[in-house]
Amino acid sequence: MADTNIKANNLNEHGYGYAGKPMTKGRYLRIQMKRNWAGYVMVLPFVLIFFAFTVVPVILSIALSFTSFNMLEWPEWKGVQNYVQLFLADDLFITAFSNTMLFAITTGPISFILSFVVAWFTNELSPRIRAIVTVIFYAPSISGTAYLVWGIFFQGNIYGYVNGWLLKMGIINTPIVFFKDTKYIVPLCIIVALWTSLGTSFLSNIAGLQGVDRSLYEAGAIDGIKNRWQEAWYITLPSMRSILLFGAVLSITGAFGFGAIVNALCGNPSTDYVAWTLQHHLTEYMSTRFEYGYASAIAVVLFAIMMIANLLVQKFLAKVGQ
Amino acid sequence: MAKRLRVRNHKVVLNRSKGGDAGITIFLVLMGLAMFLPMWYLLITAFKPLGERNMTPPLLYVIKPTWQNFLDLFTNMNSTWVPISRYLANTIFISVAATFGCLVLGSLTAYALSKIKFPGRNFIFALIRYSLMISTTVAGITNFFIYVWLHWLDTYWISIVPVWASTLGLYLMKQFIDANVSDEMIEAARIDGASELRIYWQIVMPLVKPAWLTLLVTTFQSVWNAGASGYVWSENLKTFNTAIANISTVSAGASSAGSVVMMSVPIIIFIINQAKIVETMGSSGMKD
Structure with a gap:
């Protein structure tokens, strides 16, 4: 690339232009910036909004997390005290942290694997059936409030579908109040989250599978690949590595962003805080207690575990098919 | 000696076991x-009259379908303020x-990041990639101050x-332009004197209509389905989504009807554009 640019700027191979000035890095950069000024103009509106609502807020949150701030007075520097309090003195935070991890560790990998496995299995169907199956699996993720149907499904009275059946079969005598019972809340929320989780990453897997070169499979068959499982491990997965990474990123973001489903189905807070997540804890400190410094520390913890999860997954996916 | 390959229509037949086929099916x-049953249940609940909704155990089909729930949703609920x-x-x-x-902004930016080689573009795109890795909650507190x-x-x-x-839409579009529009073509247009805006438009x-449609559909879906912002209190500014969540505590029928109205829009839009969206997703891969 550098070569073509040197030519484009009428420079010889010694880096001298026709003006005879030596080509320093700074001058080269300035020339490039001037030549491509249109690029800056075109990205400017997007970048302004993106920085204002995403980049700057994340940086500011990190800064605020070391302070105590209530919006009325100037933030007061407190060092790592917020974090110390979070991990050593805030029991509810520990609940939130472990629940978030539990939700993320179950829904994240399961939804990631499901979106690959389902896409992989449907890939061998005929195009028309594949299109229908895709809609069936993808629809719940784009259906907004449709997950409320699980509330009707598992209604806590005799009119609920599940309770109706269990009563009729004689398994229970009184209806179970599913979304208020600490035994059922977490597993049910995980199921509902999984139900809505075959989204964009599922679609990109479907597209990625169709993009794998068929001649690779034929070459594999000649080289002695015995069955579809070997085929998937040695051919499909390695050639889809970048798509899998994209899917993993979205799965992680989805898995840690758990919270709206719990609110809608179990109420806020859920019984005995069994489904209390970092999202809830953050909202609590921000919207009810107005302790923005402390809330920022929670946000930073969330940010950190998402980044760490992404790093680990990238490391892991680099090993696929080897 | 390798075993003989089965060939049909001049193509190698891949090894597929009967058991595996059955298991997969x-x-x-x-x-x-x-996946489908809850959606189906929601759909039929929206069309069930009150008597059928309260049957135990509930049926998975409707005996007498009715529009009453939809009417309730749009007439009775209208009597609220x-x-x-x-x-x-x-x-x-x-x-x-x-x-x-x-x-508008996403496609302009995707074009500029992909085809105009201005210094700093890699940095901006790296930030965009990283932003996909975090959920918006992280920025939520400071967003509030900005609001x-x-x-x-x-x-x-x-x-x-x-x-x-x-x-997300911008990312998909940039990757699609990278994969489908050659630098040479843009360079040729530049030599012919076309302005950047003209090349873009x-x-x-x-050339990237599928990506364009995908950006449109994915963005529309996410906004359509987004719950109300926590910073909007006026009832007359709130979204349909919020209303349904509130109704769900009052009437299961009207709430199901609302959910059906709500979900049918993105699903129908997706079905119409499915082929184009899947085409775009083909270049969604993230290089490490």
Whole structure:
């Protein structure tokens, strides 16, 4: 690339232009910036909004997390005290942290694997059936409030579908109040989250599978690949590595962003805080207690575990098919 | 000596065991039912009269389908102080305004990041990639201060402007332009004296229609389905989504009807554009 640019700027191979000035890095950069000024103009509106609502807020949150701030007075520097309090003195935070991890560790990998496995299995169907199956699996993720149907499904009275059946079969005598019972809340929320989780990453897997070169499979068959499982491990997965990474990123973001489903189905807070997540804890400190410094520390913890999860997954996916 | 390969229509037949085929079919059917049944249940609940909704155990089909729930939703709920049509209008307005802005800014930016070699573009794109890795909650606190500073609390702006810079659609489009529009073609257009804006509009955009549609559909879906912003208190600015969540505690029938209205829009849009969206996703891969 550098070569073509040197030519484009009428420079010889010694880096001298026709003006005879030596080509320093700074001058080269300035020339490039001037030549491509249109690029800056075109990205400017997007970048302004993106920085204002995403980049700057994340940086500011990190800064605020070391302070105590209530919006009325100037933030007061407190060092790592917020974090110390979070991990050593805030029991509810520990609940939130472990629940978030539990939700993320179950829904994240399961939804990631499901979106690959389902896409992989449907890939061998005929195009028309594949299109229908895709809609069936993808629809719940784009259906907004449709997950409320699980509330009707598992209604806590005799009119609920599940309770109706269990009563009729004689398994229970009184209806179970599913979304208020600490035994059922977490597993049910995980199921509902999984139900809505075959989204964009599922679609990109479907597209990625169709993009794998068929001649690779034929070459594999000649080289002695015995069955579809070997085929998937040695051919499909390695050639889809970048798509899998994209899917993993979205799965992680989805898995840690758990919270709206719990609110809608179990109420806020859920019984005995069994489904209390970092999202809830953050909202609590921000919207009810107005302790923005402390809330920022929670946000930073969330940010950190998402980044760490992404790093680990990238490391892991680099090993696929080897 | 390798074993003989089976060939049909001059193509190598891949090794597929009968047992594996059966297992996969069973898996797909069971999973498909698990995904589909709740949707089906929701759909029929919306068409069930009160008597059938309260049957134990409830039936998985409707004996006497009725529009009553939809009428309830749009007439009875209208007697509350904010009519349901207002919530629906809010959702439509917000979705269209947010999607339109995102389409304009996102496609411009995707083109510039992909084809104009200005210093700093890699840095911006890296930030965009990283932003996909975090959920928006992380930025939520400071966003609040910014909204206060802009006097945006309790307005439509909160639900619209931040979406203009949403990164998923932009990311998909940039990757698609990278994969499908060659640098040489753009260079040729530049030598012919076309301005960047003209190259963007007359050459690149027509070539990346699938990506364009994908950006449109994914953005529209996410805005359409987004719950109300926590910073909007006026009832007459809230979205359809919020209204349904509130109704669900009052009437299961009307709430199901609302959910059906709500979900049918993105699903129908997706079905119409499915082929184009899947085509775009083909280049969604993230290089490490």
